[in-house]
Amino acid sequence: MDEWFSAFKAQATPAQLYGFLQHMPKGGDLHHHLTGSGFSHWWWDIATDEAHNGGYRYYTRTLAKLCNGYGTNAYGPMPEHLLFHTVQQSTYNALSDCKKSEYTALSDLTADQQSAFLDSIRLDKPYEGRNEFFETHWQRLGDLTRNPHVQAYLLLKNMQAYQLEQVTYLETQVNVKGMLYPDGSIMQAEQALQTIETMLASQAATDTGVTVRFQYALLRFLPDAEQQLRWIYAFVDAHRDRYVGINFVGREDNDKGYPLRFLPVLRELRQAYPAIALSIHAGEVDEPNHHVRDTLLLGAKRIGHGLNTISDPQTLLLMRHGPYLIEINLISNLLLEYVKDFTEHPFAEYLRTGIPVALSTDDRGMWDSTLTDEFYLAVTRFNLSWQELLALHRNSLQYAFIAEPAKRALIEHWQQQTAVFEQKQITHNTVYHPSQTGQFICRYAPKVCSLATGDKYE
Known part of the structure; x- marks a missing residue:
């Protein structure tokens, strides 16, 4: 298969290579923010469908007036310039008349306003980067992220999309504390989780064949992050059938979330609870430091x-052939300007010096990208061999936090599917094309359309 793949890469068209990678049996996506994984049209479809979103009605800011006060939401002050900040009916009802006049029901947006709303939660302009992403995208989503019916829908759409990409396993970050009922009252976390579990038990979810487990995410720079972590630990411990780990998220260049801040509380918690796996954002910065x-x-x-x-x-040496894995997110790192082009990306150095790595999608909905896109970029920019491709998929299962019996079953299933796939290629030289439901990498031009030949944005 190694020789076949080498020859195939040399003569395949971009579409043929992409189709091959799309249909190749894949392992898992281990670095996946659920609320960042929603494509704009998924958000729109569920937010405007009160029959399926739990009966919530949403309004989004379409005007900016000089009203007295800014108002507040879950993220703090709402900047006056932030159009398309979205709130549910109960939040809208509590606004002053002046503030209400800034908002329009989602269902009443004009075609141009709808298009602008969809664009506002994806990184699709050459002048947008990490500040746009961190400081506006999440804030615009507003109350949409506090509806468990919306989260359940986004999860199902991800599972269905991954079925089409032959993905075996999804380990996604799902937070359920602080969800809202339509009247604005706080929903208990148990109830919110049950809403998502009901979806996962549905025939539609089962039909995807995608195994799903959750991590709980801690926003690391919050002033009460230690207390939040205590609550998360207790919640994950009580729901180990679904939650397999905890993640620390948030801009790493905000020093209020520096790693060693959490060493005392983690040592405290490990005195009280059986081990809980940690997968923590680290090293997502421009400057050298010891965060990893x-x-x-x-x-x-x-x-x-x-x-x-x-x-x-020293840390590189520690991680070589060791028990640790780095979750690589190529598109995220480029769009958020942590690398100017892939010649600066250390992925190949890690992969080829024995540091375990796996490809993942991060906030795929906001990039308008797929897991296949990550593999397409890796193959075309770093000339991956067949064995390296297999290692990436195997790592994404071997380093998953799912319980060992289920992990073994996933690996065995992936190995069987891969053997069948390899035999079809060698015996029949099957030609694959990108499916109509998939996205070729140039789908999200102008930024990434040129990635196969050059990475800088013009």
Whole structure:
């Protein structure tokens, strides 16, 4: 198969290579923010469908007036310039008349307003980057992220999309604390989780064949992050059938969330609870630091991004052939400007010096991308061999946090499917084309359309 794949890469068209990678049996997506994985049209479809979203009605800001006060939401002050910030009916009802006049019901948007709303929650302009992503995208979603019916819908859509990409396993970050009922009252976390579990038990979810487990995410720079972590630990411990780990998220260049801040509370919690796996964002910064090393000291088994690990030789040596995995997110790192082009990305160095890595999608809905896109970029920009492709898929299952019996079953299933796929290629030289429901990489031009030949945005 190695020789076949090498020859195939040399003569295949981009569409044929993409189709091949799309149909190839895949392992898992281990670095996946559920609310960042929703494509704009998925958000729109569920937000405007009160019959299926739990009976919630949503309004979004379409005007900016000089009303007295800014108002508040779950993220703090709402900047006056932030159009398309979205609230549910109960939040809208509590606004002043002036503030209400800034908002329009989603169902009443004009065609141009709808298009602008969809564009506002994806990174699709050459001048947009990490500040646009971190400081506006999540804030615009507003109350949409506090509806468990919306989260359940996004999860199902992801599972159905991954079925089409032959993905075996999804380990996604799902938070359920602070969800709202339509009247604005707080929903108990147990009730919110049950809403999502009901979807997962449905025939539609079962038909995808995708195994799903959750991580709970801690926003690391919150002033009460330690207390939040105590609650998360207790909740994950009580729901180990679904939750398999905890993740620390948020801009790493916000020093209020530095890793060693959490060492005392983690040591406290490990006195009280059986082990809970940690996969922590670290090394997603421009400058050298020891955050990855410090994150390993916290007990993390997987590192999210790990870009600047390349600048810490001692930690690199520690991670070679070791028990730790780096979750690589190529498109995310480029769009958020942590690398100018892929010649700066350390992925190949990690892969080819024995540091376990796996490809993942991060916030795929906001990039308008797929897991196949990540593999297409890896193959075309780093000339991956067949064995390296297999290692990436195997790692994404071997380093999953799911319980060992289920993990073994997933690996065996993937190996069987891969053997069949390989035989079809060698025997029949099957030609695959991108499915109509999939997206070729140039789908999200102008930014990434040129990635196969050059990575800089013009």
